Amino acid sequence: MPASAASVAPPRALAPARARPRTKRRRFQVTPLGLLGWLFLAFLLLFTVVPMAWMVSTSLKSEFAAIQQPPVWIPSEPSLDQYTRLLSPAGETGRQFLTYLRNSVWVSLATTVIGLVVAVPAAYAFSRFTFPGRDMLFFSVLVRNMFPAVVFLIPLFILMRRMNLYGSQWSLILTYLTFGLPLSIWLLKGFYDNIPPELERAARIDGATRFQAFRLIVLPLSAPGLVATAIYAFIQGWNEYVYARTFITDESKMTMPVGLEKFFTEYASNWPGLMAASFIMSVPVVVLFLLLQRYFVQALTEGAVKH
Amino acid sequence: MALADSRALIAPKPRPGRRPPGLFATIVRRRTDYLYVLPAILVMLVVIGYPLVSTVFLSFFEITSSGERVATGVDNYQRILTDRRVNFWKITGNTLYWTVGSTFFATVLGFGAALVLHRRFPGRGVVRAILLIPWVISHVAAAYVWRWILHSDYGLLGGSLVAWGALDQTPVLLDSKANVMPTLIAVNVWKEFPFVMIMLTAGLQTVPEGLLRAARIDGANIWNQFRHVTLPHLKGVVLITTLLLFVTNLNSFTLVWLMTGGGPANASALWITQIYKLAFVGSPQRGLASAFSVILFLIMLGLGYFYVRALTRGNPDQGAA
Numbered sequence: 346m347p348a349s350a351a352s353v354a355p356p357r358a359l360a361p362a363r364a365r366p367r368t369k370r371r372r373f374q375v376t377p378l379g380l381l382g383w384l385f386l387a388f389l390l391l392f393t394v395v396p397m398a399w400m401v402s403t404s405l406k407s408e409f410a411a412i413q414q415p416p417v418w419i420p421s422e423p424s425l426d427q428y429t430r431l432l433s434p435a436g437e438t439g440r441q442f443l444t445y446l447r448n449s450v451w452v453s454l455a456t457t458v459i460g461l462v463v464a465v466p467a468a469y470a471f472s473r474f475t476f477p478g479r480d481m482l483f484f485s486v487l488v489r490n491m492f493p494a495v496v497f498l499i500p501l502f503i504l505m506r507r508m509n510l511y512g513s514q515w516s517l518i519l520t521y522l523t524f525g526l527p528l529s530i531w532l533l534k535g536f537y538d539n540i541p542p543e544l545e546r547a548a549r550i551d552g553a554t555r556f557q558a559f560r561l562i563v564l565p566l567s568a569p570g571l572v573a574t575a576i577y578a579f580i581q582g583w584n585e586y587v588y589a590r591t592f593i594t595d596e597s598k599m600t601m602p603v604g605l606e607k608f609f610t611e612y613a614s615n616w617p618g619l620m621a622a623s624f625i626m627s628v629p630v631v632v633l634f635l636l637l638q639r640y641f642v643q644a645l646t647e648g649a650v651k652h
Numbered sequence: 653m654a655l656a657d658s659r660a661l662i663a664p665k666p667r668p669g670r671r672p673p674g675l676f677a678t679i680v681r682r683r684t685d686y687l688y689v690l691p692a693i694l695v696m697l698v699v700i701g702y703p704l705v706s707t708v709f710l711s712f713f714e715i716t717s718s719g720e721r722v723a724t725g726v727d728n729y730q731r732i733l734t735d736r737r738v739n740f741w742k743i744t745g746n747t748l749y750w751t752v753g754s755t756f757f758a759t760v761l762g763f764g765a766a767l768v769l770h771r772r773f774p775g776r777g778v779v780r781a782i783l784l785i786p787w788v789i790s791h792v793a794a795a796y797v798w799r800w801i802l803h804s805d806y807g808l809l810g811g812s813l814v815a816w817g818a819l820d821q822t823p824v825l826l827d828s829k830a831n832v833m834p835t836l837i838a839v840n841v842w843k844e845f846p847f848v849m850i851m852l853t854a855g856l857q858t859v860p861e862g863l864l865r866a867a868r869i870d871g872a873n874i875w876n877q878f879r880h881v882t883l884p885h886l887k888g889v890v891l892i893t894t895l896l897l898f899v900t901n902l903n904s905f906t907l908v909w910l911m912t913g914g915g916p917a918n919a920s921a922l923w924i925t926q927i928y929k930l931a932f933v934g935s936p937q938r939g940l941a942s943a944f945s946v947i948l949f950l951i952m953l954g955l956g957y958f959y960v961r962a963l964t965r966g967n968p969d970q971g972a973a
Contacts, residue, residue, distance in 0.1 A: 378874070386768045386779070389761065392842060393783050399808050400797045412806040415815035463691045470688030477679050482689060484960055495905050495924045496945040496952075499710065499931050499938050500703030523699040526692055584790035586906045591932060602792040606910065609796060616800050623793035634788045635781050 404621035427621035445604030453582035456521040460578045468533030516592045525578040536570030573640040711943035728943035747922045751901040753837040762848020787846035795910035798839045829919040855889035
């Protein structure tokens with residue numbers, strides 16, 4: 346499998362070492378393999394950007410203009426009507442949409458905050474302490490990543506009904522919490538592992554309690570990790586669909602992904618509206634992610650790459 | 653605290669020269685340590701342990717329309733293979749096709765992207781950020797955007813192909829039994845290749861420059877450098893990434909569910925979409941769905957074993973707890 350990947354673009358990976366000692370211009374010299382690499386990159390960019398650009402383009406059209414064939418990229422009469430309709434609390438659609446938006450923010454935020462409160466001490470303990478059973482517990486946490494959401498759907502559905510949480514947003518918060526925890530713990534542990542324990546020890550010697558050492562030394566140093574973990578948990582909660590669809594029946598409690606599906610079934614032919622809604626839904630996560638990409642990528646790859 | 657060892661995923665070995673105390677004594681001495689992990693473990697137990705046990709339990713029952721539980725023994729397990737509503741062999745074929753196809757192409761594209769982006773060039777950061785976007789956005793938004801692009805009458809893809817003269821009429825993709833799976837896989841690859849890209853980008857940064865230089869001095873060409881230096885170095889990361897992707901794909905639901913619902917005529921039905929259908933659509937068959945879940949669960953457990961092995965490679969016996 347990797348072999349065929351290699352044949353697609355091996356030159357680039359190895360080129361910089363050769364190019365570095367020479368002048369800057371040398372790097373952009375065109376070789377057949379290099380050209381292949383650029384073409385591949387161009388293809389990837391098109392593959393990635395075209396759907397998103399089409400989403401934005403469609404969202405600026407009228408319903409009639411959207412179904413025009415052949416497809417037109419630049420709308421002849423662009424308008425923000427769809428967006429104003431979705432975001433103005435005056436109309437019925439806007440009220441609905443803003444409710445979904447609010448619910449999503451609340452569920453994702455609650456998941457994130459509670460998740461951090463639970464994950465931080467656990468990750469810290471997994472990183473610093475060596476109590477018996479630590480590795481077994483850590484792995485049982487990790488292995489959770491392997492199990493599909495839908496496998497847990499039926500029993501959780503029954504559990505939530507029994508706990509009287511069915512139909513409440515707390516059922517979602519609790520569920521997302523468990524999905525987020527394994528990865529949060531893993532990410533945070535990676536960050537704690539990288540903070541030299543000597544710093545804490547020094548603080549302890551200077552008379553700090555363990556908690557003070559944690560709060561004053563470890564917490565500030567691991568802030569990027571906390572932020573990355575929080576963002577990840579937030580995005581997970583924001584994007585989740587299956588549980589949100591199954592546990593919430595009351596329209597006033599629905600989150601965005603389910604709301605989007607509802608829009609689709611209700612206004613099946615209003616593609617511009619649907620694309621505008623998709624766009625609004627994607628913007629927060631994309632912005633959050635891009636702002637903190639660096640920390641996040643670092644955290645995610647830590648575990649898989651370093652040993 | 654054996655702090656120096658805390659980086660390793662595996663248990664630190666007892667320090668030489670110190671007799672390890674008894675297990676029980678250690679547990680008692682370290683009792684406060686458990687407080688830190690207790691909340692996490694509790695949450696996991698309630699929301700994972702309980703459902704697990706109850707799924708296994710439910711799989712031996714059938715729930716009647718009046719809500720009563722009737723014990724049916726292993727009947728549900730037999731019905732998975734025979735019941736027409738499950739359509740086992742069809743969906744197993746689909747699931748394998750989907751999982752292997754998506755994982756393979758996402759790995760190829762992601763690996764290629766990581767290699768291309770390994771070289772410095774102006775705007776590299778921006779390009780990388782753009783390529784990551786599909787991975788971040790919701791499956792729901794992605795599903796609708798692609799449904800719209802692939803629309804049989806007004807889709808961008810079909811419309812453009814016709815306008816460029818490549819086709820006489822717009823192609824039927826999602827509504828065609830023959831085309832639906834490749835189309836869905838392409839969309840899934842779009843969503844997933846950035847993940848491979850991130851993982852392998854980080855992996856590539858760990859390939860020692862000196863080793864590549866040494867290989868070059870010894871006369872290795874680009875291909876041989878890649879084949880004998882870069883690739884062996886990346887083996888572990890590629891393994892973990894592929895395994896994670898494989899499991900993710902085996903468990904996919906949202907994209908397929910929202911794009912085709914498993915149709916047309918089960919042509920794109922996967923294990924998970926079928927379980928969902930059995931459990932929540934029409935007259936629910938939760939016992940049957942639970943039995944199916946248990947089987948899936950066992951498969952995942954097997955894959956989970958390999959996952960842990962891959963994470964702790966070199967120390968397989970210590971991690972597989």
